[in-house]
Amino acid sequence: MTTGSVNPRRADTRRNHERILIAAAESLAGSGEVSFNAIAKHAGVGVGTVYRHFPTPEALILAVYRREVRHLVEVVPALLAEHPPEQAFRVWTTDHLAHYMMTKRGLATALRSASATGGDLPANAYEAMVGAVATLLKANVEAGTVRAELEPETVLRGLGGLLYLDSADEWRKQAAALADLLWRGMCTHRD
Template sequence: MTTEPISSRRADTRRNRERILATAERALAESGEISFNAIAKAAGVGVGTMYRHFPTSEALVLAVYEAEVRNLIEIVPTLIETHPPQEAFRVWVTDHLAHYMATKRGLGDALRAAATGAEVYNRAYDEVTVALAALLRVNAEAGTVRPDLNPRTVMRGLGGLLLLDPNEDQGAQIADLTDLLWRGMATP
């Protein structure tokens, strides 16, 4: 009998978890429903593996949501390092925040059922607002936006991403909203 090194098993466990989360994210964004059997099959894992990682559907929904928030926050330093400030803001909004908002819209009912109180939402809102504040700060330093912008006010404006018409071109709607907000934030 051969035994697999612990680091290989941990890496496999991490990959399984990541595949489950990615598959669950797609399922929730599309239908807003969780089927452990369907997600396990699509992720290429057994149902037992699903339950080892996520003992309840609520745990899975919260893990998907928390992973989305973490991805949205963790990308900001990379965008700031690799793009001019204005472009970093636009890329974050169009490529990352819009995706997060679409996922959040798809997760709506499942999140309400899974979340215990407003704690999860409030923590995520605060963390995303801090990430946005970093983008606004580098833009203010570059002179592209007014230095007096309140990140919470800008977040409320970006909340319009939740109201996109699914029957129209999503990319065009996101660009229009981003352009509108940018004109309001730009230095005179």
């Protein structure tokens, strides 16, 4: 008889997988490099475990990219449930998208290398990001805080300025300033 519980080895495997992806994302955000030894040490696993999960650096890079995009999309409903729409937009921008943009900067070169060696970049990543922005905009339009004619693609392009954040500087403050600037252009009334 099964109880429906998860096999402890599988749960441990999933935890290791996630720890490896977190360590790799931090490494890519900082140095832009993928060192399986450094990632294994940071994740608290053996280097063989990293290779079992990700046989090549390209596989690891693509997995980090997919994880980051998936997180950005999946966090939106939780933020809208927890915060008023305007605050959800700001939290998503400063706490989630800004972090992703810094990681993406390190990922950019690695992604070019990964795709050049046959790795497949998720074709729907941009569409998923536009969908996340559309969801945030829709909630804000319904709350009467932003103009209804805003295009999610335009807002996402405006948020592209987050790519210029410096992780060694006061990036949260800079992200909040960019979100505020963009917000003032989006809102239904001028303060």
